[in-house]
Each structure stands twice: as C-alpha cells, then as structure tokens.
Amino acid sequence: MHEGPRVSQALLHVPKDLGPRLAQRVLPPEERTRLAAYALKDAGLGVDAFGTRKDALAAAYALGYLLHEHYFRVQSRGHASIPTHGAAVIAGNHSGVLPFDAMMVATDVFRNTWPPRLVRYMVDYFVYRIPFLGVFFRGVGQVPGTRANFDGLVREGHIVGVFPEGAAALGKPAERRYELYPFSPGHVELAARHRVPVIPFGLVGAEEQQHMVANLAPLAKILRLPYVPITTTFPWLGPLGLLPKPVRYFIEYGEPIHVDPAVLSSVRIREREVERVRTAVRDLLRRGLAWRKEFERGRS
Amino acid sequence: MSDPPPTLRPTPLSVLVTGVHRRLGPELILRLLERDDVDRVLAADQGPCPVTLHGLDPARFAYVPADLRKRRAVDNLFLAEFVRDHPLDTVVHLAFQGNPLGYDIEGHEFNIHATRHLLDASLRHGVGKFIFLSSDAVYKLGPRTDFRVREDAELNLDPDAHPILRDTLDAEFLCRAKMDSETCEVMVLRPSGVFGGGVISGINLLFESDPPLLPVGFDPMINPTNKERLVCDLLLAVFLHGKGVFNVAGPRVGPISEFLRERNIPFKRVPGPMLRPLNKLQRMLGKTRYHAGFNPGRLFYSLVLDDSRFTERFRRAAPLVFPDPDAPCRATLADVAMMPEPAEADASRK
Numbered sequence: 241m242h243e244g245p246r247v248s249q250a251l252l253h254v255p256k257d258l259g260p261r262l263a264q265r266v267l268p269p270e271e272r273t274r275l276a277a278y279a280l281k282d283a284g285l286g287v288d289a290f291g292t293r294k295d296a297l298a299a300a301y302a303l304g305y306l307l308h309e310h311y312f313r314v315q316s317r318g319h320a321s322i323p324t325h326g327a328a329v330i331a332g333n334h335s336g337v338l339p340f341d342a343m344m345v346a347t348d349v350f351r352n353t354w355p356p357r358l359v360r361y362m363v364d365y366f367v368y369r370i371p372f373l374g375v376f377f378r379g380v381g382q383v384p385g386t387r388a389n390f391d392g393l394v395r396e397g398h399i400v401g402v403f404p405e406g407a408a409a410l411g412k413p414a415e416r417r418y419e420l421y422p423f424s425p426g427h428v429e430l431a432a433r434h435r436v437p438v439i440p441f442g443l444v445g446a447e448e449q450q451h452m453v454a455n456l457a458p459l460a461k462i463l464r465l466p467y468v469p470i471t472t473t474f475p476w477l478g479p480l481g482l483l484p485k486p487v488r489y490f491i492e493y494g495e496p497i498h499v500d501p502a503v504l505s506s507v508r509i510r511e512r513e514v515e516r517v518r519t520a521v522r523d524l525l526r527r528g529l530a531w532r533k534e535f536e537r538g539r540s
Numbered sequence: 541m542s543d544p545p546p547t548l549r550p551t552p553l554s555v556l557v558t559g560v561h562r563r564l565g566p567e568l569i570l571r572l573l574e575r576d577d578v579d580r581v582l583a584a585d586q587g588p589c590p591v592t593l594h595g596l597d598p599a600r601f602a603y604v605p606a607d608l609r610k611r612r613a614v615d616n617l618f619l620a621e622f623v624r625d626h627p628l629d630t631v632v633h634l635a636f637q638g639n640p641l642g643y644d645i646e647g648h649e650f651n652i653h654a655t656r657h658l659l660d661a662s663l664r665h666g667v668g669k670f671i672f673l674s675s676d677a678v679y680k681l682g683p684r685t686d687f688r689v690r691e692d693a694e695l696n697l698d699p700d701a702h703p704i705l706r707d708t709l710d711a712e713f714l715c716r717a718k719m720d721s722e723t724c725e726v727m728v729l730r731p732s733g734v735f736g737g738g739v740i741s742g743i744n745l746l747f748e749s750d751p752p753l754l755p756v757g758f759d760p761m762i763n764p765t766n767k768e769r770l771v772c773d774l775l776l777a778v779f780l781h782g783k784g785v786f787n788v789a790g791p792r793v794g795p796i797s798e799f800l801r802e803r804n805i806p807f808k809r810v811p812g813p814m815l816r817p818l819n820k821l822q823r824m825l826g827k828t829r830y831h832a833g834f835n836p837g838r839l840f841y842s843l844v845l846d847d848s849r850f851t852e853r854f855r856r857a858a859p860l861v862f863p864d865p866d867a868p869c870r871a872t873l874a875d876v877a878m879m880p881e882p883a884e885a886d887a888s889r890k
Contacts, residue, residue: 284792290687291761291795368683371757371812388686
C-alpha cells in the first residue's frame with residue numbers, strides 16, 4: 241500500500257469500510273437492507289455523476305438513523321405525498337443554527353420510502369469552499385445550488401431538497417421562531433420548467449434546538465459565511481456549544497403542489513405560486529405545533 | 541431546432557496538421573495516413589521533423605518547418621508544392637504553447653498570431669474545415685461550478701488569470717468570430733485533461749509528478765480523456781460535417797484521488813496554502829512539470845465536462861467514419877451508443 245493513499249484516507253476520507261462497518265454496528269437488519277437497496281448509478285469509479293459514494297452514504301445514514309431514532313426522536317406523517325419514483329422538489333422551513341433539520345428530513349424520507357429515496361439538497365456554495373466539508377457533502381449526494389445542478393438532478397429522477405428561505409434562515413433569532421422568511425422563487429420556476437411537483441413540509445422542533453442571541457455579521461462577511469452565531473452556548477462552550485438540544489422533531493409532508501407553468505412567463509403568477517408554497521408550509525407548521533402540543537399532552 | 545443527421549465530408553482529404561511536436565500531432569498523422577480516404581498530410585511546426593514521423597511515405601506526407609507567427613510563412617504552407625495539385629481542405633491546429641515553463645512574449649505571439657494567420661489563410665484558400673484544440677482551462681472554476689460543465693458555462697475572463705489561459709481564450713474567440721463562415725466549418729474542441737505518455741496537459745503532468753501533491757480536504761471530480769480517445773474524437777471532427785464549440789471528455793467520472801489510486805500512483809496531501817510553494821520547490825528539484833499556479837482552482841474544485849453534444853453529433857456517427865467494426869476507434873469509443881452500421885441503415889431505408 242502506498243503512503244499517499246494511506247495519508248489521504250486518514251486526512252480526507254474515513255477509511256472505505258468505516259461507513260459499512262458503522263452501518264453494520266448501528267443499523268437494525270431492516271435498515272441495512274434499506275441501505276443496500278439504494279441504487280447508486282455508478283459513473284465509473286464507484287461514485288455517481290454528482291460524487292455520491294456508497295460508503296459515505298452508509299456512514300451518514302448510520303449517524304442520521306441514530307439522531308432520527310434516539311436523539312431527535314422524530315415523529316413524521318404524510319409520507320404518501322412523497323413520490324416513490326420520479327423527480328420532485330421538497331421544500332420547507334429552515335432553522336436551528338446547524339442544518340440538522342435537513343439531515344433529519346433526508347433520513348426520514350429515506351426511512352419511509354421504498355425503494356429508499358435520497359433527498360439531494362441544493363446547498364449554499366460556501367460549504368464547498370471549506371476543506372473536508374465540501375467533500376463530505378458531495379459524498380452524501382448534496383450538490384451546490386446551481387440551476388444546472390438542479391436540472392441534472394431532476395433529469396436523473398431525484399428528489400431535490402430546497403429551503404426557499406435560504407441559508408440565512410438557519411441563523412433565525414429566537415424572537416422570530418416559526419416565522420417564515422420570504423421565499424426565493426427559484427424552486428417554483430424550476431419545478432414549473434420540469435413539470436415536477438413541489439412537496440411542502442413543515443418541521444417543528446429545530447427552532448428550539450439552539451437559542452440564537454446574535455449574529456456577528458461583520459465576522460461572517462470576512463469569513464464569507466451566511467452568519468456567525470452567538471447562542472446561549474456558543475462560543476462559550478467551544479465547538480460543543482454548537483451541538484443542538486435533544487428536542488423532538490415533528491415533520492409533516494403536505495399534498496404535492498403542481499406549479500402553474502405560467503410562472504415562467506409572468507412575475508405575478510410566479511409570486512402567487514411562491515406564496516402558495518409558503519402558505520402550505522406555514523399551514524403545516526401550524527398543524528405541526530398543534531400536533532406537538534397534543535403529543536406532549538398525551539404523554540403527560 | 542434539432543441538428544441535421546451527421547454526414548461525411550467529401551473525401552479524399554488533404555490535411556494540414558500544425559503543432560506536431562506535441563504527442564497528439566504525430567499520433568493523429570499516423571492515424572490519418574492509415575486511411576485510404578486521406579490523400580495527403582502536411583505537417584508544420586517550428587524546428588526539425590519529429591523522429592516519430594520519419595520514414596513516412598513521401599508521396600502522402602511532408603513536413604515543413606515554419607514559423608507560424610509569420611503570415612507569409614503560414615500562407616506558404618497553403619501554396620506548398622506538395623499540396624499544389626491537392627489543395628488543403630482541412631486544418632487541424634494543435635500548435636499552442638500551453639506549457640507555462642518557458643512561456644514568454646514570444647509564446648504569446650505564437651499562440652495568437654498562429655491561430656489568426658492559420659484561420660485567415662484557411663478562409664482565403666477555401667479550406668472546408670478548421671479545427672482548433674483548446675482546453676478545459678477556459679472554464680471558470682469555483683464552488684459554483686456545475687456538476688457537468690456545458691459549453692455555454694461561464695468562462696474564466698479574470699484579467700489576472702495566467703497569460704496562457706488568456707491566450708487560449710483569445711485564440712478561441714478568434715475562431716468563434718469566424719464560425720459564421722459559409723465555406724469553412726470552424727470547430728473548437730475543449731478536451732478535459734488528457735492522459736498519455738509525455739502529453740503536456742495539466743492532469744497528465746500532475747500524474748507524472750514525483751509525487752503528485754493534492755490539497756488536504758479537497759478531492760475534485762474529473763472526467764479525463766486519453767490520447768487515443770482524443771485522436772479518435774479529432775478524426776471524427778475531421779471527417780464529419782459540423783461546426784461550433786464542443787467539449788470532449790472521457791467516459792468515466794470520479795474524484796482525482798480515485799484515478800491516482802487506480803493507477804497505483806502514490807500521492808501526498810499538503811495544506812492548501814502550501815500547495816503552490818511546494819509545487820514550485822518540486823519543479824526546482826525536477827520532480828514535476830506540473831504548474832499549480834497555472835489554474836489555481838484546479839485541484840480544489842471539480843471540473844467535469846459535459847460532452848453530450850459532441851457524442852450526439854459526432855461519436856454516435858462513428859460507424860460512418862470507421863465502418864470496420866474492428867477499427868481501433870470503435871473499441872476506444874465503446875462506451876458510446878452508436879448509430880446503426882451504414883449497411884443496416886441502408887437496409888432499413890430500403
């Protein structure tokens with residue numbers, strides 16, 4: 241074995257069998273079957289055209305499963321809205337300082353569809369400038385949010401995850417919890433262009449996982465990041481302060497929205513369709529909050 | 541509007557190949573001379589004829605040393621005795637000073653003037669096809685780069701880009717300005733990194749380094765081609781009608797480290813900011829010819845070319861150009877779903 245690959249594996253990737261080994265140890269047999277059933281379209285060297293790797297997926301799913309099942313103890317419903325095949329856009333609210341909400345939605349969809357479906361998020365570019373992080377995101381099938389990438393994913397029949405509020409919504413201050421930031425129109429335009437449905441979802445819980453006090457905007461600008469958070473625990477407890485509280489997540493998927501193709505020719509219709517998706521997400525959030533209340537009452 | 545089906549250009553062809561001191565040039569000439577539908581090949585470059593081209597049939601091949609920076613020297617190629625009865629109808633322009641080592645103002649003049657004079661002369665002398673081999677380095681690289689880069693992707697127009705990159709774009713623009721010509725089909729091919737012994741391409745020079753250096757925490761996706769495949773692509777471009785800008789790439793996509801691993805090439809990872817100084821040190825010690833400063837983002841961000849347009853327009857028509865199913869190019873392009881064999885197509889038409 242050459243030193244180069246050894247060093248690179250140590251520095252860049254987890255060892256190739258770590259993902260499968262982790263999956264073997266963490267996942268129950270039915271979840272391992274699910275993972276094995278995920279079909280990766282090999283582009284030549286064990287990765288698909290987007291750079292997704294089966295070993296990275298195994299590691300990520302093992303971690304996602306642990307968090308989904310034991311840490312965030314996710315409750316979810318409305319999975320019938322998620323298509324079992326073909327492309328779709330899945331769009332919802334974003335919050336929580338670190339994007340555990342995205343990870344939990346992806347895990348939830350993977351766990352509740354057969355054959356399992358991987359949500360591919362349109363990720364902010366800054367991630368791909370950061371060593372290791374960009375490679376990791378690419379390895380688990382997440383791509384930079386460009387139009388061509390969206391087109392490619394839809395053409396290959398994937399579910400594309402979008403947070404129309406943008407990455408800035410992750411740094412939502414505590415006083416704006418469960419308020420939706422304005423939605424960008426890209427998702428409805430792209431959905432209309434490809435004639436694919438938008439599946440709205442509302443996620444309750446992530447907003448309480450961190451208490452955002454302030455955003456160090458000047459530092460964020462220097463570091464070319466969307467925000468630098470000051471929370472009740474960060475930076476006081478160091479990187480550990482970024483860990484979320486183990487709040488229970490409630491995810492509800494709404495009925496698919498078929499976007500009016502006229503959004504491509506009229507700003508007014510585009511605004512109307514964006515508002516339609518936003519209203520659907522807002523309604524799902526309200527229902528989710530009521531569901532949580534009901535759930536907690538039932539437990540007490 | 542969809543493209544018309546690919547058709548063969550009238551043969552036999554009389555071809556001028558410039559830049560035969562590159563590895564690709566001699567390979568292309570040998571493949572051209574193997575064919576009956578190529579009448580003669582004229583090769584031109586600075587300096588003496590490369591050894592690999594010695595001993596070829598003088599009735600079909602001639603080498604002319606020429607300073608392509610000079611308009612008169614370029615004109616003389618088209619007026620050479622060798623092609624007087626068989627006027628040149630195809631020009632394959634491979635002459636480009638693409639190696640940052642030793643690049644200077646003369647290199648710049650060579651890159652730009654050679655392209656301009658060859659293109660002008662081609663149009664004046666009734667050449668039917670002009671092919672310029674560009675590079676994938678023309679694309680802007682960064683975290684926003686698409687997972688597959690199409691020909692209409694953003695170009696690297698940064699004024700601080702390496703002068704060779706600017707030359708490549710300038711030469712491309714000269715060609716693009718003439719793409720409306722009704723008599724001459726002007727084509728620009730942008731190959732992804734090219735593998736092959738001694739090939740001067742960034743990726744090949746990196747792989748030939750001792751050891752290749754990669755930045756820690758980055759592992760860009762690539763789809764490199766190789767010398768043999770690129771020659772087949774050039775042959776398709778020579779023999780089939782078509783013009784425009786086309787990406788040409790290899791069939792497999794993967795992280796750069798996987799390509800290294802596949803070839804059992806040991807490599808080292810160094811912190812990103814140290815990459816260029818260490819690469820410079822390597823060059824001073826003669827351990828590499830790769831120039832990390834040439835296209836700084838190359839080892840950080842993915843660049844996978846989308847060559848589906850070339851595949852649709854040219855590679856699928858390979859049976860027209862290589863009717864023999866055992867032709868080497870048919871095996872080289874085995875990943876492509878080709879159109880029916882000419883005989884089958886004829887039968888289905890009947």
